[in-house]
Amino acid sequence: MSKLLLDVVNLNKDFQVKSDKTFFRKPSSIRVLSNVSFKLYEGETLSIVGESGCGKTTLGRCIVRGVNASSGQVLYNTDRGEQVDFLTLKGKEFKSLRKDIQMIFQDPYSSLSPRMSVYDIISEPLLANFKLSKSEVDEKVTEIAQKTGLNVSYLKRYPHAFSGGQRQRIAIARSLISRPRLIVCDEAVSALDVSIKAQIINLLKDLQQQLQITYIFISHDLSIVQNISDRVAVMHLGKIVELATVESLFEHPKxxxxxxxxxxxxxxxxxxxxxxxxxxxxxxxxxxxxxxxxxxxxxxxxxxxxxxxxxxxxxxxxxxxxxxxxxxxxxxxxxxxxx
Known part of the structure; x- marks a missing residue:
């Protein structure tokens, strides 16, 4: 079995909801994630599936610290062999590991800044995390653009000039430029046409082989999940109710x-x-x-x-x-x- 990369332990997330009935009533809380636990191994694809509202996206965002979990641990094994709780890291320690876990968002139209060129969008993580010369940045941006199927001559253009599939390639390039070990794909192909979906899925699989990336793939499309996954976790109302290899779950659900x-x-x-x-x-x-x-x-x-x-x-x-x-x-x- 591959090495353990991530160990999620009893992850909980509560959202505060203010009552409309009276101004003085204390806000109530809704538990969106309840004691979610699973292990993730290097080089695998773990898919998270379930109905809308079951907590899939919240789980992904808690793992990358897009939102703060209420309690629990995300134990990350660094490439130096150390295990740290990603949720409690601060300052320089957090910044040094932040680049290791990235996210691809669902909507390729709203996840890219319309005021930035494609080159600026892709290079931004490099400028934030590394001290590189202009020529080194150019080289890395060109390399990752070619790997993701982007035309290098279009790097100075802006997102409005591209289709949904091309925009998602830009988002993938941005997530890969810092050479992360884990990428959370939040409904990364749900907004795309069927033919473009297949291209992006094949691209993600090819990049996983080339760069040894681990994926958490959040989706409601089980036909895609069956094609891309090694294991699948089924969520219902903030809890994982079944977790198995893709073959076992699809052939013999329990x-x-x-x-x-x-x-x-x-x-x-x-x-x-x-x-x-x-x-x-x-x-x-x-x-x-x-x-x-x-x-x-x-x-x-x-x-x-x-x-x-x-x-x-x-x-x-x-x-x-x-x-x-x-x-x-x-x-x-x-x-x-x-x-």
């Missing part, structure tokens, strides 16, 4: 929520009728989550135990973890099997 998500994956054969699982009821309110298992109001397999007792994320066999009381008993349908 959580009813995962089964429902997989049933929505489109089939390439237009004549094939798929038996999709429609979850009844409404998505639970994170400000007032249900008792016991948070999925039980929409689960077809629930019992009294599910209503009363919250399941813990437990291993059922090697590299497959599930938060379900009946994970070993249920026979759930995956994408490639009929059982």
């Amino acid at each position: 959580h009813p929520y995962t089964e429902a998500l997989l049933s929505a994956v489109p089939e390439p054969d237009p004549h094939l009728k798929k038996d999709r699982i429609i979850l009844e009821g409404e998505v639970p309110n994170p400000a007032n989550p249900p008792s016991g298992c948070h999925f039980h109001p929409r689960c077809a397999y629930k019992t009294d135990k599910c209503v009363q007792q919250e399941p813990e994320l437990q291993p059922i066999h090697d590299e497959h973890f599930v938060a379900c009381h009946y994970a070993n008993e249920l026979k759930l349908r995956g994408v490639t099997n009929e059982s």
Whole structure:
């Protein structure tokens, strides 16, 4: 197994929400992430999937410190062999490691400054983190532009002159210029056309091989997740309910929520009728989550135990973890099997 790169331990995030009913009422809090824990290994792609609002993007932003986690640890193993809590680093120590963890944002239109040229956008991380001469910066920007499929002659142009796919290549180049060890891809292809999606996914995979990068890939598109991932974590209402290798999760899901998500994956054969699982009821309110298992109001397999007792994320066999009381008993349908 590859070396451990990141160990996320009991990560929590609360957002304060002020009540509209009265000015003097204290703001209430909504727990968006609840005791999220997982390990990430060098060179792998771990995908985070789930419905909108489940906490995928918040998890990614907490890891890169785009937002501050309420509690928990993100233990990062540096290239010097030291383990540090990335969330508690300050000053020069934080700046020296900040370049190691980067992020690609969802919207290629709003994530690039319209006032900066492509050259300035890509070179900015170099100027912030390294002391380089103008010729050294030019060389590195040209190199990464070529690796990401950008026309070097267009580097002096501005983002408005480019398509969505080209803008996302610019964003990828910006994230790679500091040679990070980990990149969080937050819905990095969801705003792109289907043909452009395939190009960007292939680009990310090629760059991973060339530069030995580790990805956390946040997405709601399970067909893309199946293509790019080594492991997949399924989130529901701020918790990871299943974590497994991509083959194990897609072929033999062990959580009813995962089964429902997989049933929505489109089939390439237009004549094939798929038996999709429609979850009844409404998505639970994170400000007032249900008792016991948070999925039980929409689960077809629930019992009294599910209503009363919250399941813990437990291993059922090697590299497959599930938060379900009946994970070993249920026979759930995956994408490639009929059982």
